[in-house]
Amino acid sequence: LQGSGIRFSFRLVCSVAFFLLPLHSANGDVSYSFPEEMKRGSVFGNIAKDLGLEASRLSARKARIDTEGNSKRYCDIHLSTGELIVTERIDREGLCGKKASCVLKQELVLENPLELHRISLHVQDINDNSPQFTEDFIKFEIGESADKGARFSLDEAHDADIGQNMVQSYTLERNENFVINVNTKTGGRKYAELVLDKELDREQQHDLKLLLTAVDGGTPQRSGTVVIHVTVLDANDNAPLKLE
Structure with a gap:
């Protein structure tokens, strides 16, 4: 009886093993x-x-x-x-x-x-998104007494892409009064500052409209634009004229 039990157990183990073989991963x-x-x-x-x-x-x-x-x-x-x-x-x-x-x-x-x-x-990632600014216009009111070198932070352009396909640079259309300075945040995101390069004169020009362009580093490159509207505030920089 003991030998029969051993043979039965052996056949049972073999049957289970045979059943499991096709289920290996x-x-x-x-x-x-x-x-x-x-x-x-x-x-x-x-x-x-x-x-x-x-x-x-x-x-x-x-x-x-x-x-x-x-x-x-x-x-x-x-x-x-x-x-x-x-x-x-x-x-x-x-x-x-x-x-x-x-x-x-x-x-x-x-x-x-x-x-x-x-x-x-x-x-x-592929370069399938263009840089975008939050608003269509960026507005500043700057007094004509502002010193050369004064800086004004600009809204960052956002790009849904990553790495080299993100915003890599900014350009400002040529003008007599302003240039831009580009800075890099943690993580590689870039933003620009508007820098006064030549003093403003309200008597010559009441306001300025400048085009700021954000460009990514993809191939082909994609870009986005925003208009900077600068209103020049008057300063008491002219003495009254004596009429003859």
């Missing part, structure tokens, strides 16, 4: 990097080649792409070739904002036997 990670806003149907890799899978067996093994969590399925697999294709518009700014890294997690699932392979999609 081969966790091979694979990563792909490609630019945002690729057209639907664009090919960005061949996962069959990258994982050493037989493309001819993908259909029989019911290969499919699943998502991790509740994210959209941004890619799919071509069952006859193993190529990965874009299935949804990928807007990096909408997904990751200003984060330096934007990674989407997907998963390749195969059956008979079951295999799970994690896929990391690294979405690269």
Whole structure:
């Protein structure tokens, strides 16, 4: 009886082991990097080649792409070739904002036997946004008594892109009275100051309208503009004239 029990236990273990064999998981990670806003149907890799899978067996093994969590399925697999294709518009700014890294997690699932392979999609930024100012006009009232070198802070232009595709410089249209000074904030964001280069004279000019342009560093470059409206305030700098 004892020998029968041992043989029964052995057969039970073997049966369980045999049942579990087809359910093994081969966790091979694979990563792909490609630019945002690729057209639907664009090919960005061949996962069959990258994982050493037989493309001819993908259909029989019911290969499919699943998502991790509740994210959209941004890619799919071509069952006859193993190529990965874009299935949804990928807007990096909408997904990751200003984060330096934007990674989407997907998963390749195969059956008979079951295999799970994690896929990391690294979405690269493209220069698809132009710099924008908050307002259409920036208004200043500056007295004609203001000294040369006086500085006036200007609104920063914002760009949804990151890195080199953010605002890199500002330019001011040529004029006799003002130049700009460009400063850099923490994180690389840039802003400009209006600097008085020649004293104002209200008797010669009551107001000035200057065009400020923000330019990013992408290819091709994109820009945004705002009008600076300077109203010159009067100062008591003229003595009364004696009439003859």
